[in-house]
Amino acid sequence: MIEKTHLQALSNIVGKDNIYDDKAHMIAYSYDATRTRFEPDAVVFPRNEEDVSKILKYCNDNRIVITARGAGSGFTGGALPANGGIILAMEKHMNKILEVDTENMVAVVQPGVVNMDLQKHVEALGLFYPPDPASEEYSTLGGNVSENAGGMRAAKYGLTKDYVMALRAVRTNGDIIRAGKRTIKDVAGYNVAGILIASEGTLAVLTELTLKLIPKPKFKKTYMGIFLSVDNAMNAVFKSLSAGANPVAMEFLDKLVIEALIEKLGVNLPKDAGGVLVGDVDGNVPEEVEFQLKTLEESFKENGAVEFRIAKDEAEEKELWYARRNASQSITIFGNKKLNEDISVPRSMLPKALEKIYAIGEKYNFKIPCFGHAGDGNIHVNVMIDISQIDEGHKCIEEIFQMVVDMGGTLSGEHGIGTSKAPFMGIAFNEQELQLFRNIKKAFDPNNILNPGKMGL
Numbered sequence: 335m336i337e338k339t340h341l342q343a344l345s346n347i348v349g350k351d352n353i354y355d356d357k358a359h360m361i362a363y364s365y366d367a368t369r370t371r372f373e374p375d376a377v378v379f380p381r382n383e384e385d386v387s388k389i390l391k392y393c394n395d396n397r398i399v400i401t402a403r404g405a406g407s408g409f410t411g412g413a414l415p416a417n418g419g420i421i422l423a424m425e426k427h428m429n430k431i432l433e434v435d436t437e438n439m440v441a442v443v444q445p446g447v448v449n450m451d452l453q454k455h456v457e458a459l460g461l462f463y464p465p466d467p468a469s470e471e472y473s474t475l476g477g478n479v480s481e482n483a484g485g486m487r488a489a490k491y492g493l494t495k496d497y498v499m500a501l502r503a504v505r506t507n508g509d510i511i512r513a514g515k516r517t518i519k520d521v522a523g524y525n526v527a528g529i530l531i532a533s534e535g536t537l538a539v540l541t542e543l544t545l546k547l548i549p550k551p552k553f554k555k556t557y558m559g560i561f562l563s564v565d566n567a568m569n570a571v572f573k574s575l576s577a578g579a580n581p582v583a584m585e586f587l588d589k590l591v592i593e594a595l596i597e598k599l600g601v602n603l604p605k606d607a608g609g610v611l612v613g614d615v616d617g618n619v620p621e622e623v624e625f626q627l628k629t630l631e632e633s634f635k636e637n638g639a640v641e642f643r644i645a646k647d648e649a650e651e652k653e654l655w656y657a658r659r660n661a662s663q664s665i666t667i668f669g670n671k672k673l674n675e676d677i678s679v680p681r682s683m684l685p686k687a688l689e690k691i692y693a694i695g696e697k698y699n700f701k702i703p704c705f706g707h708a709g710d711g712n713i714h715v716n717v718m719i720d721i722s723q724i725d726e727g728h729k730c731i732e733e734i735f736q737m738v739v740d741m742g743g744t745l746s747g748e749h750g751i752g753t754s755k756a757p758f759m760g761i762a763f764n765e766q767e768l769q770l771f772r773n774i775k776k777a778f779d780p781n782n783i784l785n786p787g788k789m790g791l
């Protein structure tokens with residue numbers, strides 16, 4: 335519980351309409367997409383960077399724990415106040431697009447801006463902000479930067495980190511720091527912005543982001559390749575990319591997902607399909623798009639594709655994407671609880687990784703339907719269990735993590751570590767590496783008041 339004197343002091347900073355400690359607010363800010371619950375002691379809505387600075391300094395002096403929060407759509411518990419304290423919620427006031435510099439193709443935003451709002455705003459000006467997590471309609475850019483969010487367009491356009499040119503942030507002692515510049519090139523000093531990206535709110539609170547924009551491509555088409563085995567599909571991923579294909583997205587569905595989509599949603603896919611690749615290609619002239627489609631079709635067929643579909647119009651585009659967009663909800667036919675991880679491997683390891691995941695599933699007698707961002711080597715692994723099998727499920731996940739790390743992969747491609755993957759950090763990093771992380775944390779936040787316990791630190 336936070337003392338009343340602290341609440342009054344924080345209220346003096348932000349005004350009484352921007353701080354709450356009633357039960358309804360505590361419940362509303364106790365969740366994220368993990369559905370785990372931790373109630374904070376208070377929720378505070380800073381109005382600007384100055385408020386953030388004063389709040390952090392006050393909390394640091396009084397050792398009050400703070401968790402910054404965007405939309406609370408994280409999948410690993412990053413925004414959960416696992417140790418109580420206050421939630422610093424960005425969505426109410428710090429949600430403005432401050433500037434779009436069309437000449438330098440740069441947007442300056444506050445962290446609470448919703449991803450899709452920025453996309454729409456810049457597209458009206460002929461520009462493009464590519465990172466598009468599936469949560470784009472509600473997740474915030476501050477949350478996206480703090481998790482280094484990926485999205486459907488990452489295969490061609492990269493991740494959130496590839497668009498962060500500069501940022502402003504507040505340290506726990508109240509210092510406002512600037513990192514990066516509005517320049518394409520900048521090698522002066524340490525890459526502090528790089529350290530803050532994906533730091534899950536453990537080092538500093540982001541207050542302003544300068545994001546790179548690019549011209550919006552003019553033409554786009556949707557394709558789908560159907561394969562009899564997931565192995566063929568996975569080989570086609572890295573072979574088509576090294577053959578020169580540069581799709582915006584290359585998403586995949588495995589045999590179990592295809593089965594579920596047909597059974598639950600009647601999706602139009604062949605019953606004997608073992609793997610599907612679906613995505614978009616784009617370009618500034620139609621010939622560029624045609625070249626991409628031709629390269630993909632040839633390469634897919636060389637790798638065993640039995641069918642290559644190209645959407646003729648918007649309705650067909652939606653139909654091809656429908657399967658991928660509904661993959662997650664369809665697989666509930668395999669179990670009442672889904673343990674969902676987002677491992678990532680070098681793309682050429684995709685066939686081997688999937689083979690081993692299925693073998694681990696057989697050992698534990700769990701179905702493990704997989705889908706995801708094959709073009710990025712990022713697999714959404716879904717261990718389907720009955721709720722009574724949770725301990726076995728976690729052992730199965732641990733084995734998958736170990737296997738993935740052994741083949742040069744990582745625990746998370748985009749969802750981060752938070753609380754849910756914290757116990758597994760020792761699989762991915764040795765003691766010296768973890769100690770370096772702790773030292774970095776200490777340099778930013780010596781009193782450990784910012785999101786303590788996250789990322790296994």
Ligand SMILES: Cc1cc2nc3c(=O)[nH]c(=O)nc-3n(C[C@H](O)[C@H](O)[C@H](O)COP(=O)(O)OP(=O)(O)OC[C@H]3O[C@@H](n4cnc5c(N)ncnc54)[C@H](O)[C@@H]3O)c2cc1C
Binds near residue numbers: 472475481482785
């Ligand atoms: C249906 C669904 C689909 C999703 N699809 C994707 C996807 O395709 N790709 C993907 O990468 N993720 C995806 N996610 C996960 C999630 O949306 C992303 O991690 C997103 O970036 C979180 O943004 P948020 O605003 O909700 O942040 P929150 O969940 O509120 O916070 C996430 C982390 O960021 C920190 N944080 C937030 N704001 C600040 C700030 N101003 N300063 C410092 N730290 C801050 C928090 O402390 C926390 O650690 C999905 C989630 C859902 C529910």
